[in-house]
Amino acid sequence: MDTQLYLDLYYQMVLIRLVEEAAAQLYQQGKIGGFLHLYIGQEAVSTGVISARQPQDRVITAYRDHGVAINVGIPAKLVLAELLGKATGVSKGKGGSMHLADVRRNFWGGHAIVGAHLPIAAGLALGDQYQESNAVTICMFGDGATNIGFFHEALNLSKLWNLPVLWVCENNLYGMGTAVERASAVSEIRQKALGYDMPNSRVDGMDVIAVREAALEVIDNIRGGGGPHLMEIVTYRYRGHSMGDPERYRAAEEVKRWQENDPIGIYRRYLESHSITTAENLDAIDQRVEQEVAEAVRFAEESPEPPPETLFEDIYAE
Amino acid sequence: MARITYREAISKALWEEMERDPSVFILGEEVGVWGGTYAVTKGFYDHFGPKRVMDTPIAEATIVGAAIGAALTGLRPVAELMTINFAFAAMDHIVNQAAKLRYMFGGQMTLPLVIRTVSGGGRQLGATHSQTPDAIFAHFPGLKVVAPGTPEDAKGLLKAAIRSNDPILFIEHATLYQTRGEVPDEDYVIPIGKSKIQRQGRDVTLVTYSKMLELSMKAADLLSKEGIEVEIVDLRSLRPLDMEPVIQSFKKTNRAVIVEEGWRSYGVGSEVAARIYEEAFDYVDAPIKRIAQKETPLPYNRTLEQMALPQVEDIVRAVKEVL
Ligand SMILES: Cc1ncc(C[n+]2csc(CCOP(=O)(O)OP(=O)(O)O)c2C)c(N)n1
Numbered sequence: 001m002d003t004q005l006y007l008d009l010y011y012q013m014v015l016i017r018l019v020e021e022a023a024a025q026l027y028q029q030g031k032i033g034g035f036l037h038l039y040i041g042q043e044a045v046s047t048g049v050i051s052a053r054q055p056q057d058r059v060i061t062a063y064r065d066h067g068v069a070i071n072v073g074i075p076a077k078l079v080l081a082e083l084l085g086k087a088t089g090v091s092k093g094k095g096g097s098m099h100l101a102d103v104r105r106n107f108w109g110g111h112a113i114v115g116a117h118l119p120i121a122a123g124l125a126l127g128d129q130y131q132e133s134n135a136v137t138i139c140m141f142g143d144g145a146t147n148i149g150f151f152h153e154a155l156n157l158s159k160l161w162n163l164p165v166l167w168v169c170e171n172n173l174y175g176m177g178t179a180v181e182r183a184s185a186v187s188e189i190r191q192k193a194l195g196y197d198m199p200n201s202r203v204d205g206m207d208v209i210a211v212r213e214a215a216l217e218v219i220d221n222i223r224g225g226g227g228p229h230l231m232e233i234v235t236y237r238y239r240g241h242s243m244g245d246p247e248r249y250r251a252a253e254e255v256k257r258w259q260e261n262d263p264i265g266i267y268r269r270y271l272e273s274h275s276i277t278t279a280e281n282l283d284a285i286d287q288r289v290e291q292e293v294a295e296a297v298r299f300a301e302e303s304p305e306p307p308p309e310t311l312f313e314d315i316y317a318e
Numbered sequence: 319m320a321r322i323t324y325r326e327a328i329s330k331a332l333w334e335e336m337e338r339d340p341s342v343f344i345l346g347e348e349v350g351v352w353g354g355t356y357a358v359t360k361g362f363y364d365h366f367g368p369k370r371v372m373d374t375p376i377a378e379a380t381i382v383g384a385a386i387g388a389a390l391t392g393l394r395p396v397a398e399l400m401t402i403n404f405a406f407a408a409m410d411h412i413v414n415q416a417a418k419l420r421y422m423f424g425g426q427m428t429l430p431l432v433i434r435t436v437s438g439g440g441r442q443l444g445a446t447h448s449q450t451p452d453a454i455f456a457h458f459p460g461l462k463v464v465a466p467g468t469p470e471d472a473k474g475l476l477k478a479a480i481r482s483n484d485p486i487l488f489i490e491h492a493t494l495y496q497t498r499g500e501v502p503d504e505d506y507v508i509p510i511g512k513s514k515i516q517r518q519g520r521d522v523t524l525v526t527y528s529k530m531l532e533l534s535m536k537a538a539d540l541l542s543k544e545g546i547e548v549e550i551v552d553l554r555s556l557r558p559l560d561m562e563p564v565i566q567s568f569k570k571t572n573r574a575v576i577v578e579e580g581w582r583s584y585g586v587g588s589e590v591a592a593r594i595y596e597e598a599f600d601y602v603d604a605p606i607k608r609i610a611q612k613e614t615p616l617p618y619n620r621t622l623e624q625m626a627l628p629q630v631e632d633i634v635r636a637v638k639e640v641l
Pocket residue numbers: 064112113114115141142143144145146172174175176241347376378400404407
């Protein structure tokens with residue numbers, strides 16, 4: 001791996017972190033409405049997975065989608081503009097935080113009905129298989145989503161038809177306030193693949209390099225016709241489920257313990273201890289990101305509202 | 319009488335019924351440890367324990383399906399679907415199972431089942447999380463659909479629903495939880511399937527329910543200042559639909575406006591207007607007007623979303639148009 005790529009992964013993780021912090025602030029100022037699900041703590045998951053894809057590979061995820069949006073290359077300003085409901089936002093202000101998408105970047109959206117996008121992911125993969133493309137679909141979802149029927153139907157179908165799809169479960173230990181072991185008969189989510197005779201793995205989601213390497217290997221195998229794979233990536237969300245979560249279901253101690261395991265901090269130490277780069281270089285990246293996010297916020301705030309007539313646009317193609 | 323919120327009224331109804339009858343229990347997502355997404359069941363888990371306040375996995379079809387099964391054994395489950403948008407994931411169990419089992423098996427089965435859920439837009443939650451599809455559920459014989467607009471009705475109707483032996487979809491409104499109103503202190507139930515005159519007037523009949531009752535009341539206040547007195551009929555239940563007070567009022571005013579939050583096409587307004595034309599055609603002095611949501615999925619942007627939702631001014635304008 002060349003140094004530039006190492007640094008780029010760092011840049012992406014810091015960018016996600018600062019975009020999320022800016023979003024939290026904008027929400028507190030009343031400029032973002034609705035739900036806001038922050039990705040803070042989980043940055044290494046989408047950064048590692050998405051870094052392993054090729055441009056033809058499709059990505060689809062749930063409503064906790066800001067990280068993926070940044071990783072697929074949507075400029076931060078277009079993400080923030082969408083969060084503010086502006087005409088310049090990726091979804092023209094109609095989607096909001098939960099519904100970012102950029103089809104040109106092969107990002108097929110954040111989806112807010114838990115589990116509903118898994119059958120759609122199977123269909124994306126079916127489309128590629130049908131058209132004999134070598135693309136792989138990467139479908140990300142939470143631990144909570146593995147308890148709904150959609151998950152099981154989609155996994156079964158994908159195995160039955162040998163669809164080129166990577167199922168990525170972001171196990172952050174909670175679905176809203178319900179701990180995995182209170183909602184799932186098996187707390188090791190990977191085991192759910194066994195019933196479908198599907199290859200599976202469990203990866204440390206706080207280690208971006210581990211995630212990337214695992215994803216590279218598996219995606220390669222799927223691309224070669226190996227069929228679907230369920231990858232469970234263990235991680236943790238540092239903030240509430242969405243803004244305003246009273247967090248009665250977990251101890252502050254537990255959050256603190258995980259924060260000591262910060263994916264950005266871990267990666268920083270890795271880069272320095274392996275002499276890949278210096279602290280000064282990393283600080284320079286931090287500063288560049290700070291500036292980029294400040295400019296993105298300004299862009300989003302100064303962007304125009306969608307014109308009234310857009311209310312009736314895009315209901316149908318014809 | 320005490321002045322309490324819609325949330326407190328629903329919460330009290332649940333609490334009192336659980337105290338009264340050990341066969342009543344709650345199951346749903348985040349109803350226990352979290353205390354309910356809308357804080358309706360706050361404190362229930364600690365008081366009644368995990369046997370009677372069951373946190374479920376995210377599995378709407380099985381929440382409703384398991385509630386149906388438990389009801390068949392004689393229990394009185396109150397299943398909670400976090401919002402009505404997620405009821406679509408449980409659609410088969412609501413409309414194909416709950417609504418049909420009794421009839422299909424010749425009356426052998428009884429389903430004392432309540433499904434509590436929440437409708438309503440206006441909070442910038444985007445297209446999949448902001449719907450008011452109440453009318454869809456009212457389409458199915460075998461299911462009752464109740465949707466209260468005041469704290470008093472919410473409490474009395476929920477108690478009636480829990481004591482009822484039929485499957486009932488009980489639709490609350492996301493932006494009514496803070497609304498306050500007078501609620502009797504004593505134990506009371508309000509019979510399901512009775513519309514109510516919420517305001518008397520002589521000029522125009524306004525037919526509405528749930529959140530739109532609040533907007534209609536505001537419109538009525540504004541109109542009253544101009545000397546126009548509207549009579550407001552609150553349906554409270556979409557199935558059974560009690561047209562009696564609507565027809566009576568219409569025979570007096572000869573004009574009607576129907577206000578609902580959901581989409582106009584195939585909606586509550588369509589049904590009520592058709593019934594007025596069928597049952598009181600000779601009394602019609604002006605075309606009946608329907609106020610409803612614009613025919614588009616709801617956008618996230620606040621301004622666009624408000625454009626799509628019915629507003630007090632729309633009601634005022636419609637009333638003046640039928641006069
Ligand atoms: C079908 C459906 N049911 C319920 C919800 C409400 N809801 C939104 S997120 C969520 C928890 C999901 O947890 P998980 O899949 O672990 O994702 P995380 O939030 O941890 O990223 C719930 C219950 C929903 N959006 N869709």
